[in-house]
Amino acid sequence: MRVLKKYLHVYQAYFAMNLAQASSFRMHFVLVILVDIFFYASSLLSVSFIYDHVDTIGPWTREEFLFFVSFMLAIDHLHMMLVAHGYWEFSRELRTGDLDFKLLKPIGTLFPIFFDRVRPGSALLIFVPWGCLIYFGVQAGLSPLSWVLLPFLVVVAFTLAVSIQILIAMVMFWTIESIGINFLRMQLQSLSRWPDFVYLYFFRKFFTFFIPVLIVGSAPVKFLFDYSVWQPLALVCAMILLFFWLIRVFWRIGLRRYESASS
Amino acid sequence: MTSLQREASKWLSTMQIGITNQMAYKINFLLMIIGPALVFFLIKYNLWVSIYSLEGITEIKGYTLEAMIGYQAWVLLVELLAKTSNGRNLAEDIRLGRVTTYLIYPFDFWKFHSASFLGTQVVQCVIFSLTFVIVLFAGLIEPAGVFQFLAGVGFALLVGILWYSVQFFVGMMAFWLEETWMLRVIFQITAAFLSGAIIPLELYPSWLVQVLDFTPFPYMTFYPIKVFQGEYSGSLLEGYLILFFWIFVIMMFARFALRRGMRLYTAAGM
């Protein structure tokens, strides 16, 4: 309990610092918001344009599919707002040796590495993905229980998405240069933006059980539509635990390799 | 040595540095090569196969499944030549104050970055050739002919220069902004969406396509593909001229921004 309180306290300070920083770079603030808006628009419109020419893709109608896209946007939104900066920071800190200071702080080091940058600008945009989620949810005819579950499932899916990406980021201990890894990380992220049934058998299995990016969105959304499909969701929870453990293992091994470039 | 030879040797050795830098980190380099191909096979191939097969559709706006896969394979190829520079180093040079060194060098900032860009393009051409051979033998594409192929490569390389000019221009904003990655990402998202890199422009609402014709976007992916496929409807010369026009316009803006930025920079005495 005391530990949890400490982390909350520290996080409050992160938020205050990021807010202070954002307010001194106003142009930056606006541009970050624009990035998100462009991204949301292009994601939704791409799918919408395809549906201009087909009635269903797999089992899903336009509304269901766009609900899925919105679900992934809600995860992306949390991701952009809370973590996205961390991967790039991490690689910079590894290369320059600036990681030293974070290693010295008496707190779980992964916390400051991945969570000390918050984008307050993105917080303003919360209405966009959630507005879409509600709009397409209504159209897709979500049940009352599903509405209650929705926020929780977004958080669970977000947790898995972040765990996968942090584990991939651990590879930077070995590669040092980061563009390739970050590129790979983002590509995997974009794989999860399409429902798992569009992937052929082998790919679907691989990205469900080995690198489980496909269940991030597909599992919870399928469950929201039909409670009998609960197994993938259970897999999501299991994978979260597995990835927590893997991150811990790789973090420890990676740290032994850290050379802390000096000046 | 004539002054021309001397200048050429400067360009050449800078290009060499560009190539060396690109390959300095093994895994990084491999991922950058494999990455785009991976995306193609994983997302696009799967997505379109499932759209067509799950519904038993044979044709969307004139695209059969094979044509759609072919189109996406061409997107992969065109992007290998066209969307290579990312302007990150450039912005970093400015932000970390390394611009000053170029004021002293006998090889200015613009030349240095242009030469390293050309260096990267050399490596990209090799990757392009390899990918082309693989995609060709996999039977994913049917080139229209040698002339169309060469015209297409030329077109795509020009787009590469256009892309570089844009990145250069965006990088210049580092004189005024703390960070420029947002501008780059906005441009990347917009370009991917409006250039036909995600879905062919034929599938877009026709009013949107008409508007887009007045922008450089369709020239970045859609038209180069049409040239490769021998289906480019307009005159090829006109297409090249339009590309040159856009390169010229954006380069002018970029050089203007460079001059203004430098003045700001030196005036601030940093």
Add this chain to the structure above:
Amino acid sequence: MIVCEQLTKNFRNYEMDPGVLGALKSFFHRRYRDIVAVDDFSLSIERGEFVGLLGPNGAGKTTLMKMFTGVVAPSAGRLEVLGFEPFDRSIAFRKRISLVMGQKSQLWWDIPARTSFELLRRYYEVESSIFEQRLKHLSELLEVEHLLNIHVRKLSLGERMKMELMASLLHEPDIIFLDEPTIGLDLVAQRNIRAFLRDYQREHGTTIILTSHYMADVHELCERVVLILQGQKRFDGTIEDFENLLGTDKFVSVEFKEPVDVTDSIWRPLQPKWNSDRTEVKLLVSDDEMRRTVSEILQTFPVVDFHTGKIPIEHVMETLLARPELVPLGKE
């Protein structure tokens, strides 16, 4: 407080030939080279000591500090700091140490230092009232009360260094590691930082380990000096012993009215260092020879100025770096 035995750290590098060909070659085949940064290093430091680590760039001082603080894992050997093994990186251990690096900054650049300090308070779980007290006290000592609310990037290097020092002292660590805290500072700022460190150490009795290239820092602050050359410990003793390493000879500096004959046989045994127009010379003279030598110089040459003193520590350091063989191996 710190005990290490046969501590060793290796780094691995690879070499690369110039040009495209070199890049291609190293892409497929890497020539690795192991570099020993710290070699079989043993040291023991007691509570309350102020120890200076001396050595040229790349000698392994910083690597040593980073192993002491648990940032870098040792390759071999035993290390214990405050009863902890540093690389276990336990939270309790981290709360009791701090590291200041003159070339790096732990403060956020784009916000005032005061806001960063608040984050540190929460990291180290210091109570607000106590924290405010320390903050007030430290900022008075360092004379930076008026700078707390200014964006860090707007501060001068000296001012920022003071903030960095504060940041690392607010949790009152038991051991402070200072890696070149005065680097790049002007003389006044250097002196201020030194004075502060001396007073702080006297007041709190904190153990402090310092590296610096400015011998003035070491001379003024450290009672004990450890010399590191190529990763190995070459000297460990009091600063007085270090100063006497080249013997107890005195340092004599003489200035002449006009250029003099540098080939005169009197100079030869005295390791003379001439200025360019031969009007000034620095000599090393032993105690026994002092009277005779000086009177001979005064009689023979047109001397206008003259002084003598102990060998400056800078000179000791310079000589040792140029001729490491002067320190016997393994000398304690």
